[in-house]
Amino acid sequence: MTDALRFRHVVYRNYRVWRKLLAASLVGNLLDPLFWLVGLGFGLGSLLPVVGGLPYLEFLGSGMICYGVMYSASFEALWSAFARLKQQRTWEGILHAPMTVTDIVVGEWVWAALKGTLSGVAILTVMAALGLVHGAAALWALPVMLLTGLAFAGIALVITALAKSYDHFVYYFTLFITPMMLVSGVFFPTAQLPPAVQLVAHVLPLSHATQLARGLVLGRPIDGAVGHIAALMLIAVTGVTVARALVARRLR
Amino acid sequence: MLTVHGLHKKFGALEVVRGVSFEVGAGECYGLLGPNGAGKTTTLRCCLGLTTPDAGEITLDSLPVPARAREARAHVGVVPQFDNLDPDFTVRENLRMFGRYFGLAREQVAARVPYLLDYAGLADKADAPIDALSGGMKRRLTIARALVNDPRVLFLDEPTTGLDPQARHLVWERLKRLLGEGRTIILTTHFMDEAQRLCDRVAIMDRGAFIAEASPHALIEREIEPVVIEVYGDGVAAWFEAHARRLATRAELSGDTAFCYCRDPDALLATLADHPDLRVLRRSANLEDVFLKLTGRDLRD
Numbered sequence: 001m002t003d004a005l006r007f008r009h010v011v012y013r014n015y016r017v018w019r020k021l022l023a024a025s026l027v028g029n030l031l032d033p034l035f036w037l038v039g040l041g042f043g044l045g046s047l048l049p050v051v052g053g054l055p056y057l058e059f060l061g062s063g064m065i066c067y068g069v070m071y072s073a074s075f076e077a078l079w080s081a082f083a084r085l086k087q088q089r090t091w092e093g094i095l096h097a098p099m100t101v102t103d104i105v106v107g108e109w110v111w112a113a114l115k116g117t118l119s120g121v122a123i124l125t126v127m128a129a130l131g132l133v134h135g136a137a138a139l140w141a142l143p144v145m146l147l148t149g150l151a152f153a154g155i156a157l158v159i160t161a162l163a164k165s166y167d168h169f170v171y172y173f174t175l176f177i178t179p180m181m182l183v184s185g186v187f188f189p190t191a192q193l194p195p196a197v198q199l200v201a202h203v204l205p206l207s208h209a210t211q212l213a214r215g216l217v218l219g220r221p222i223d224g225a226v227g228h229i230a231a232l233m234l235i236a237v238t239g240v241t242v243a244r245a246l247v248a249r250r251l252r
Numbered sequence: 253m254l255t256v257h258g259l260h261k262k263f264g265a266l267e268v269v270r271g272v273s274f275e276v277g278a279g280e281c282y283g284l285l286g287p288n289g290a291g292k293t294t295t296l297r298c299c300l301g302l303t304t305p306d307a308g309e310i311t312l313d314s315l316p317v318p319a320r321a322r323e324a325r326a327h328v329g330v331v332p333q334f335d336n337l338d339p340d341f342t343v344r345e346n347l348r349m350f351g352r353y354f355g356l357a358r359e360q361v362a363a364r365v366p367y368l369l370d371y372a373g374l375a376d377k378a379d380a381p382i383d384a385l386s387g388g389m390k391r392r393l394t395i396a397r398a399l400v401n402d403p404r405v406l407f408l409d410e411p412t413t414g415l416d417p418q419a420r421h422l423v424w425e426r427l428k429r430l431l432g433e434g435r436t437i438i439l440t441t442h443f444m445d446e447a448q449r450l451c452d453r454v455a456i457m458d459r460g461a462f463i464a465e466a467s468p469h470a471l472i473e474r475e476i477e478p479v480v481i482e483v484y485g486d487g488v489a490a491w492f493e494a495h496a497r498r499l500a501t502r503a504e505l506s507g508d509t510a511f512c513y514c515r516d517p518d519a520l521l522a523t524l525a526d527h528p529d530l531r532v533l534r535r536s537a538n539l540e541d542v543f544l545k546l547t548g549r550d551l552r553d
Contacts, residue, residue: 009352016349017340089336095302096330096398097353098322252303 006099010107011114013094014080018115029072029122033064037126040187052189054218061127062214063186065120065141066148070206073116073149074177077156078169081108085160091251101248109153109240116149117142124217134219141216144229148209151232154239155205161246185210205235253278253405253436254299259308261294268294269305270460278404281427281437283447285543286457287552292440293333295457296409299438300330313405326354329398333409333440335390337382343393344369344378347400354401364400371426372396388419395426406430408439412446424449444540454539458547468539475542477501477513481520482533484509491530495523506549513537513545 018025037060045056052059084090091104124141127133159172183190183197184206190198201207208228215222222228254276261269269291276282284292297303299310301321310317315324338346347368351361369375372392377385385393391411398406411427412420420443427450431437441447447454448468455465464471472478481500483491485508492510496503499520500512512520517534524532 006355009355012352013338013349016345020340088339089332089334090338090340092332093336093338093350094353096300096325096332097350097401098326098355099353100322 006103007107007110009099010094010104011111013090014108014111026122029068029119030126033068033119033123034126036064037061037123037130052185052191057130058132058218059189059214060187061123061130061132062217063184063210065123065127065145065213065217066184066206066209067181067186068119068123069116069145069148069209070152070177070181071116072119073112073152074156074173076112076115077108077153078160078163078172079166081112081157082160082163082166082169084108085247085250091247095251101251102244105157105240105244105247109150109157109243112153112156113146113149116152117145120145120148120213127217133217137219138217141213144209144212144216147229147232147236148205148213150236151205151209151239154236154243156239157243158239158246161243161250180204180206183207185214203231205232208232253280253313254282254438255309255311256295256299257309259295259298259310260306261291261298261303262306263294268460269298272308272457272460272462274455274462274465276436276438278436279431279434280453281431281439281451283451283454284438284440284457285442285444285447285454285539286440287442287547289552290457290547291460292457293409296407296438296440300325300328300407326401327404329395329401329403329406331391331394331398331406331408331411333413335394337390337393337397339382342379342381343374343385346382346393347397350397351400356401361400364402368396368399371399371429373422386419388415388422391415391419391423392426395423399430403435405436405438408437410440410442412441412443420446444538444543448539456543456546463546464542471542472537472539476537476545477515478537479514479517480535480537480541481512481514481517482509482535483512483524483530485530487527488530491523491527495520499523502545504549511541513541 037057041057041060048056094104095101121142124133124138159168163169183193183201184204186206190201190207193201208231212222212225212228214220257273259269259272260267272295284295286292294303298305299312299317301318301324304318312324313327317324338349341349344365347365348361369378372395374389374393377389382390412423415423424446427437439450451468453465453467454471455462457463464475466474488508488510489505492503492505496510496512500514502513504511514520524530
């Protein structure tokens with residue numbers, strides 16, 4: 001076994017725990033976006049027939065995929081990872097084995113991104129069932145979901161490594177995640193915002209993700225795709241690198 | 253099996269370990285004793301490569317630490333001071349998952365689990381959640397978990413702190429069994445009876461440095477008078493001033509108890525005949541007396 005793949009033990013650990021709650025997790029993953037799409041999409045969509053050049057349900061659905069990935073990956077890398085770091089001392093226990101801080105942080109990072117991807121896939125499935133997906137090219141959204149998950153898991157792990165208690169995560173959600181959700185083109189096009197807000201919105205990770213996913217799911221051209229991918233990669237790698245250093249300092 | 257030379261570790265301005273050196277041979281049981289904050293846990297963590305020392309050389313199982321600590325840990329078992337069993341899993345799952353972290357094959361671990369459950373006395377609790385275990389059961393499971401890789405060396409940080417006497421005796425019996433199998437044990441404790449019972453050699457640590465190192469028996473013989481007379485009750489202070497200072501080799505008044513360390517206690521005991529209201533306990537000196545002599549009676553918090 002190569003050293004670089006030892007992180008898989010951490011992924012496997014989390015997967016085993018998740019499997020115990022499989023039914024609840026899948027119901028939540030599928031029903032939650034279904035309610036959003038049906039409620040907002042049909043309700044609001046009937047008032048707004050075309051948004052950003054698209055039927056509102058399609059616009060919203062492709063945005064919801066990224067929102068779902070972000071939410072799920074962030075939650076896992078904040079609350080759940082923090083429990084394993086602090087309350088449960090799970091990471092400390094793993095370090096007694098021939099494992100390193102890098103193995104643990106990379107394992108948690110990959111796991112949170114996979115959980116995020118699963119949420120995205122659930123939303124994509126609901127969209128497909130509602131006839132909102134244009135062709136098999138939508139499957140290219142899968143790597144975008146994984147990348148989005150890695151980006152948000154990376155940032156969240158930095159917050160987790162710095163957190164003293166769960167209260168810190170409320171600030172992170174209120175001050176970062178929620179406003180980002182509102183300005184990154186999930187519910188309405190960013191072009192509707194004042195120019196100054198647009199400037200900020202364009203550099204937010206969720207904007208990059210939304211633009212990529214929307215193009216792929218709906219089979220439309222994407223402006224500046226390479227830039228979006230590069231930005232998400234940079235955020236993901238920077239996040240996990242900083243998180244690794246902070247966790248190493250915290251557990252030394 | 254373990255060599256530590258010139259170990260130093262600072263946390264901020266605080267020098268927690270100040271030049272510690274020792275060696276532990278294969279099959280030996282070595283105890284690090286000391287008051288809270290003496291640097292025992294930090295020394296242990298440095299030996300495992302979990303904390304990087306500021307200076308010093310460590311070799312564990314022939315590998316340099318921290319450079320190759322991860323590889324060294326493949327043949328080491330660790331029992332931490334605070335239980336970190338995985339509450340998301342059952343007893344059996346904890347053992348299996350821990351084997352995974354060592355990169356052991358699923359079948360290999362599965363074959364070892366019944367032995368470990370039996371060792372921990374938890375065969376009938378195999379599918380119980382961790383929350384359902386008592387403190388003693390958790391300790392035994394943590395020790396069993398540390399054996400999942402059949403380690404040559406075990407590090408135990410205060411293995412019996414917080415356990416009731418029955419549970420402590422059971423843990424001691426289990427640890428003796430491991431020593432009987434030829435494994436090496438390095439433990440920290442502040443229970444002197446534990447050290448006296450288990451350890452071939454002990455080091456007494458205070459404020460980051462070793463202040464004594466020998467077998468428990470040799471330490472008692474070398475550092476302290478063989479007989480201890482404890483006297484307590486009303487009027488002990490007056491008796492202490494009148495007789496103990498003069499007749500005991502060394503005497504201390506702590507609260508309302510006088511501790512008199514003697515080579516020949518007969519003269520001292522004779523003076524107590526006139527003090528029927530004082531209660532007297534005569535006993536042999538033990539490791540705790542050595543410990544208190546060397547580290548003092550002041551509280552360390």
